[in-house]
Amino acid sequence: MLTRLVGGEVVDPVSGGTSQRDVWIRDGVLIDPPQGETAGETHDVSGCVVMAGAIDIHSHIGGGNVNTARLLMPEHHAAHLPRPANTPLSNAGWSTFQTGCLYAQMGFTTVVEPAMAPYTALHTHLELADIPIIDKATLAILGNDDFTLSLLRNGKSSAMLDDYVAWVVGSTRALGVKVINAGAAAAFKENVRSFSLDDTVPEYGISSRKIVKSLQASVTRLGIPHPLHVHCNNLGIAGSADTAADTIAATEGVPLHLAHLQFYGYGTEGKRKFSSEAARLAELVNANPDVSIDIGQVMFGQTVTISSDVMRQFTAIGNANPKKTVIMDGDGNGGGGIVPYRYKQDYYGSLQWAVGLELFLLITDPWRVYFTTDHPNGAPFTAYPELFELLMSSGARDAKSAELNTTALELTTLASVRREYTVEEIAIMTRAAPARLLGLKDRGHLGAGAIADIAVYRKGRDIAKMFREAALVFKNGDLVVKNGKVTHYRWGKTLRLNPPPDKAMVKRMKDYHDEHYGLSLDWFTFPDSAISRDEPFAEVKCNS
Amino acid sequence: MSVAWIGSQPVSLMDAIQNAAKLLASSRCPVFTLDTDVHGTRSAIALIERLGGAYDHALGDVLAKEVTLFTDHGGMFTTPGEARRRSSLIILVGDIPAAHHDMLLSWAGTQPDLGDRGKRTWFHIHGEMNAAAKLARQLKAVSLGAEGLSLGGALAVLRAQLQDRQVARSLGGIEQFRKALAKSQFPVFVFSGTSGDAPGLAMLQGLIADLNRKGRASSVFLPADDDAWGTALTSLWMTGFPTRTGFSNSLPSYDPVRWDVQRMIRDKEADLHVWVSSRGGETPPRGGTAAVISLSRTEAPASGAAVTIAVGKPGVDHDGVAYSSRIGTFRALAATAPSPLPSVANIVRQLANSLPGRKALPC
The missing domain is CATH 3.40.228 (Dimethylsulfoxide Reductase; domain 2)
Structure with a gap:
């Protein structure tokens, strides 16, 4: 099957830049214009921007904590049916089915669930397999489990840590590794209530910094394409910018990705001792090429915060809105907290909103800043179109700022920043850069040989509308969205690494689970067939 | 050995499927009682959505409390x-x-x-x-x-x-x-x-x-019943809601009173009750005026059922995935005594394919 998209403005910073040219698809793959052949299907996309399908590197779309949030908040899902425009959380859709459809309608074709607890990997993959249309991937959480912490405490070799990390990544079918407030979940079980980069975990006597550095090195040695994905300590508190700055400084020449930096962009200035440190953090990121970050932008309205940072979520119980929460002390890296929250246009909400935008606009390299709301923590992913508009239009920012708390905004640099993202920069930030960061060579661009994940947007003055309703979306060459509506359902794959397991480590894991849980290892592992879909996984190669 | 019955008469599986599909297609208000593993539940919910029905678990009352x-x-x-x-x-x-x-x-x-x-x-x-x-x-x-x-x-x-x-x-x-x-x-x-x-x-x-x-x-x-809790969790990711969910105008709605399947049968709101139990030894409750389709692990027709189809038990007759409170999450189950008995998902898919429109289920 040969398909041709004619007359569009192709924006592809990796392969050919921006120009008006045709795009050709054969059997789900992009090809160079064929000589002397006629397309079986032609789409006139004149007046449209043509980009690769977008990639979201950090969105909580499936797994135990997401499902618990659904369980905790059924009323918010129900509430939106009669008035969807007024309930943004509900607009995000709560089911796996809606997740796939809503992402596809915006032109997103690959989404990463960034927090998979290894012991609940099967649950996560069952959910991801029920998300239609798009491809998915997960990051396995490490850094709070007894096995990792014991290895570090006991001074075991880096080779043994590598074997363990490889076993976890392989057995859980992950695409990378994430560490969440390293050591804090273990410390919280010992009644520790605050935890910084150089604090030590009781019982193990090792610091959070040691955990992060050890996992960062291990991920690099194993050739895992995505650098260690770090959720830093002290999320959300005044003064957290110092922690983020310390973590940025700790890269020491080795790549590191910092998640949702907006939640660390806070200083202690002002009457309320809560101010913006975004400009300082942006400067630090700009000066350190080993750091990449995603934002975790706050948008206003009801949401529910979902995090495996159980210590942080426990401290947030008092701010829950509505007043019901779940706090889970899970096994090892599992557990977390579910805390509903409403971002109001008050001092705090306004400041958080501005901090995120400052980071977006002051970090100069679009290859190292990623477009996220940390769905649903900062806002549901369905707020993306409005966020694109804020980034691409200083006028839209000014208009929104006029509605917000002026005292908060005066403590930020936002009003003075007039940068507007170009379409090319959007294409880098949401396509080319995520693909490169995750090691996905087959997507994020429109060069020959890439899979035909394509988003076509009708150009218009209303930027949010343009990105909310893609004119056409192709997934692996299948036309799945037309005029913002899903027209074809298909099942994507979950992208995974598959490092070979070390036999001695497998035996060690068997013994460990038998001794400490009284259960054989097969209680915690699963065959691909358990997902009950044809070829649910697609393998991504580690760097050699 | 028979695996399908219309009334008390043994029939071919295909005849039973066709007969059950007719009942489903003509029902004014079909309700489902579920008691099976993750994949059985997934397929059943997909079918219920298509039918515009409602579902609950066999242990619906205690599950609703949890x-x-x-x-x-x-x-x-x-x-x-x-x-x-x-x-x-x-x-x-x-x-x-x-x-x-x-x-x-x-x-x-x-x-x-x-x-x-x-x-x-x-x-x-x-x-x-x-x-x-x-x-x-x-x-x-x-x-x-x-x-x-x-x-x-x-x-x-x-x-x-x-x-x-x-x-x-x-x-x-x-x-x-x-x-x-x-x-x-x-x-x-x-x-x-x-x-x-x-x-x-x-x-x-x-x-x-x-x-x-x-x-x-x-x-x-520790859930009163692991399979019931697994059904609630599966329902959550498929629809956004726990069990006692129904589909109105193709959209899911959760209401623990409105969609209490036993109440719906008792109050004659439902005219067709599909009993889905791979547990073994369980039979659909008697009483009420609703016609009954029983998909259950049985060697005999369910008493009072219009159609009975035997299904296997996950983890015994075929592989499956079930919630285990021992580890607090789902676990893959390998068949311990593989048998030709079909899975719930298999039968549900055949039912969907036999409905008018013959559209395959997503699960």
């Missing part, structure tokens, strides 16, 4: 694995279903290897003595209760006493409990949906919240 704890209140929880490794003080709350007794008894032979590593001690808070009393005796659990107090009352008194508030009557064993609490770094309350009523479970979580103001404490939730 769901209500989360939808209305929330709480603090931990896993059995973490409790086993970390908790030197475990408090059984009310009645714990027998399915969990072996696991709890196995903990008695182990010592925590994390946290305070103290010798494990057991308490049992209860109302009037119940089925867990035998388990409590086996575990040498200290009794926490008072004559005439319900479990909810006992929990309220315990909460008040731990806050040093005045109480009309004290719990037996309270001083011993205070001492144990002072020594333990991670006390864990073990409870189930059968432990008490919804306010009692909320009171328990209030007590745990109190303990977490200065120290640590948590709870292990």
